[in-house]
Amino acid sequence: MLRFTSGFRLRLALGGVLLLAGTATSLTQPMIAQRILNRLVRDQGINGLLLALAGAVVLGTVVSAGGYFMVESVGESLVRRVRGLLVARILVLRTAVVDEAKPGDLVSRLVADTTLLRQVTTQAVVTSIIAVIALLGSLILMGLIDYVLLAVTLTAVLVIGVSVRWAATGIGRATGKAQEAVGLMAALLDRDLAAFRTVKAAGAEKHELGLLTDAADTAWRRGLRVAGWQAASGACASLMMQTSFLAVLGVGGARVASGRLPIADLIAYLLYMFFLTQPVTTLSGAWGQLKAGGAAVERIQAVLELAVEPIALEPPRTGGRQGDAPYRVRHPAEERPEGRGAAAVAFQQVVFMYRPGLPAVLKDVTFTVPAGGLTAVVGPSGAGKTSLFALLERFYDASSGRVLVDGRDVRDWPLTELRRSIGYVEQEAAVLAGTLRENLTLGLAGVGDDQVREVIGLARLGDVVEALPGGLDGWIGHRGGTLSGGQRQRIAIGRALLRRPRLLLLDEATSALDATNEAALRDTLTAAAAATTVVVIAHRLSTVIDAHQIVVLEAGGVRAVGTHDELLRSDQTYRELATTQFLAAGAPEVLERAR
Numbered sequence: 269m270l271r272f273t274s275g276f277r278l279r280l281a282l283g284g285v286l287l288l289a290g291t292a293t294s295l296t297q298p299m300i301a302q303r304i305l306n307r308l309v310r311d312q313g314i315n316g317l318l319l320a321l322a323g324a325v326v327l328g329t330v331v332s333a334g335g336y337f338m339v340e341s342v343g344e345s346l347v348r349r350v351r352g353l354l355v356a357r358i359l360v361l362r363t364a365v366v367d368e369a370k371p372g373d374l375v376s377r378l379v380a381d382t383t384l385l386r387q388v389t390t391q392a393v394v395t396s397i398i399a400v401i402a403l404l405g406s407l408i409l410m411g412l413i414d415y416v417l418l419a420v421t422l423t424a425v426l427v428i429g430v431s432v433r434w435a436a437t438g439i440g441r442a443t444g445k446a447q448e449a450v451g452l453m454a455a456l457l458d459r460d461l462a463a464f465r466t467v468k469a470a471g472a473e474k475h476e477l478g479l480l481t482d483a484a485d486t487a488w489r490r491g492l493r494v495a496g497w498q499a500a501s502g503a504c505a506s507l508m509m510q511t512s513f514l515a516v517l518g519v520g521g522a523r524v525a526s527g528r529l530p531i532a533d534l535i536a537y538l539l540y541m542f543f544l545t546q547p548v549t550t551l552s553g554a555w556g557q558l559k560a561g562g563a564a565v566e567r568i569q570a571v572l573e574l575a576v577e578p579i580a581l582e583p584p585r586t587g588g589r590q591g592d593a594p595y596r597v598r599h600p601a602e603e604r605p606e607g608r609g610a611a612a613v614a615f616q617q618v619v620f621m622y623r624p625g626l627p628a629v630l631k632d633v634t635f636t637v638p639a640g641g642l643t644a645v646v647g648p649s650g651a652g653k654t655s656l657f658a659l660l661e662r663f664y665d666a667s668s669g670r671v672l673v674d675g676r677d678v679r680d681w682p683l684t685e686l687r688r689s690i691g692y693v694e695q696e697a698a699v700l701a702g703t704l705r706e707n708l709t710l711g712l713a714g715v716g717d718d719q720v721r722e723v724i725g726l727a728r729l730g731d732v733v734e735a736l737p738g739g740l741d742g743w744i745g746h747r748g749g750t751l752s753g754g755q756r757q758r759i760a761i762g763r764a765l766l767r768r769p770r771l772l773l774l775d776e777a778t779s780a781l782d783a784t785n786e787a788a789l790r791d792t793l794t795a796a797a798a799a800t801t802v803v804v805i806a807h808r809l810s811t812v813i814d815a816h817q818i819v820v821l822e823a824g825g826v827r828a829v830g831t832h833d834e835l836l837r838s839d840q841t842y843r844e845l846a847t848t849q850f851l852a853a854g855a856p857e858v859l860e861r862a863r
């Protein structure tokens with residue numbers, strides 16, 4: 269926790285000092301009031317004292333408010349820093365890590381655990397520092413009065429310390445588990461929202477509700493356990509304070525009776541014991557809170573330790589008002605590149621498994637893609653086609669062998685530069701909640717209207733712009749739920765083309781397009797292939813027929829490479845694929861050629 273407070277410690281300390289000063293100023297008020305009363309009784313002037321009392325009231329309030337604000341603002345700054353660190357980390361997590369993560373749980377760590385952390389810093393840390401000072405001060409003054417009574421009090425404080433420590437461990441453990449349950453709830457809700465229509469269509473609302481309420485119940489039960497530990501710790505502290513009070517009374521009384529202690533000293537000592545109750549109660553509560561914060565820190569730390577890609581992503585230091593618009597791009601990534609030509613690709617004896625222990629999905633894959641032109645990759649479902657793209661984008665590293673882009677191993681490319689050279693259109697094309705323009709210019713800065721309009725033409729997005737209320741700046745819902753599969757993919761193609769990639773990877777949609785759009789997109793791909801290298805995982809006959817080279821993949825291995833006509837003649841698998849599995853693009857002559 270201390271690590272996260274670096275840079276804020278001075279402000280935190282200053283806030284603590286102000287709070288302390290505010291309390292001290294407030295403590296002078298009864299003394300001034302007492303004097304005012306005394307002077308009134310003696311019929312003396314009180315103007316000066318009234319002024320002093322008013323001054324003490326105002327000063328105490330202002331100083332306390334300043335201290336409170338400072339401490340709270342440190343809490344907010346701390347949350348901002350930790351959230352910045354977390355998102356900067358989450359955004360560059362390795363794909364394999366995210367494959368296994370629960371997104372909802374990550375969100376819960378970002379939201380709920382950081383909030384808990386804030387409460388702990390502002391409430392627990394500062395109040396306990398003040399309480400420790402008050403505790404030590406009182407104990408010293410009590411020792412000056414009578415060290416025998418101090419020994420009795422210290423025994424009680426020690427017992428309280430031990431029991432509070434024991435309870436705090438329980439609080440920390442129970443809080444960690446409660447936060448875990450909250451994370452599970454978030455993960456479950458995320459899974460339902462991600463597959464919202466599927467849940468509805470399957471009539472699984474009741475089932476999912478059961479799971480969610482189970483998770484909520486678990487969080488509630490664990491929350492109760494936290495409350496139980498807190499109550500036990502508070503009860504222990506209070507019991508010991510009362511016992512020690514009685515013990516001091518007994519021992520003190522005996523010492524007064526034997527003449528070893530003046531009665532006035534015993535009364536003063538007992539008054540100090542009253543003072544002591546406050547810091548002891550505060551500290552016993554704060555210890556538990558610190559442990560709870562520790563549990564939150566552990567969950568945050570666990571995310572910060574996940575494996576990340578070699579991309580330097582620092583949370584920006586500046587704040588600044590951005591208005592109410594969500595998803596405003598505050599730190600635009602980069603300028604749109606100029607035309608950059610085409611990149612050659614080579615796979616050399618590539619073996620790849622997603623995780624150690626899993627079977628290899630690519631087995632000794634070797635083929636080359638020349639710079640420029642259209643290469644189609646075809647093969648049965650599960651052959652490993654998408655995995656080839658994942659290696660090119662370096663979402664994963666090959667287990668052995670080499671993947672080259674422009675003759676350079678992808679592992680030797682700076683990752684951002686590699687990805688900047690590649691445009692990737694997934695089959696289940698991702699559309700982000702935001703405007704159409706934001707979706708197209710994602711990660712690019714300074715893209716002019718004319719350039720956006722150009723890709724709208726190229727990707728055949730005219731109908732989407734027209735139908736969308738607000739046009740180019742119209743809002744596209746969560747995961748593009750308001751769009752058809754084909755429209756989503758055309759947006760993704762537009763996004764990829766806008767980046768002017770040296771290599772365009774396209775996992776063709778399996779859904780059929782109408783004949784006009786089919787032909788138009790074919791033209792777009794042909795035009796793109798003239799300027800850059802295009803590799804398409806092809807599901808359409810029209811695409812393979814147009815391809816300069818076709819790579820046939822089967823069960824993780826390259827079966828054949830050639831043109832459509834060559835492969836029709838020479839390769840049985842290809843012939844079967846071409847005649848049975850490809851989506852034929854309406855035109856009879858295409859079908860005829862396939863036969």
Ligand SMILES: Nc1ncnc2c1ncn2[C@@H]1O[C@H](COP(=O)(O)OP(=O)(O)OP(=O)(O)O)[C@@H](O)[C@H]1O
Pocket residue numbers: 367622623629647648649650651652653654655656
């Ligand atoms: N993230 C992953 N973790 C583990 N295994 C995976 C992962 N993604 C894919 N696989 C497995 O790798 C194999 C190849 O998958 P891949 O998606 O590359 O096939 P594909 O040829 O693109 O299939 P399709 O045409 O159905 O999209 C499959 O057996 C799949 O189950």
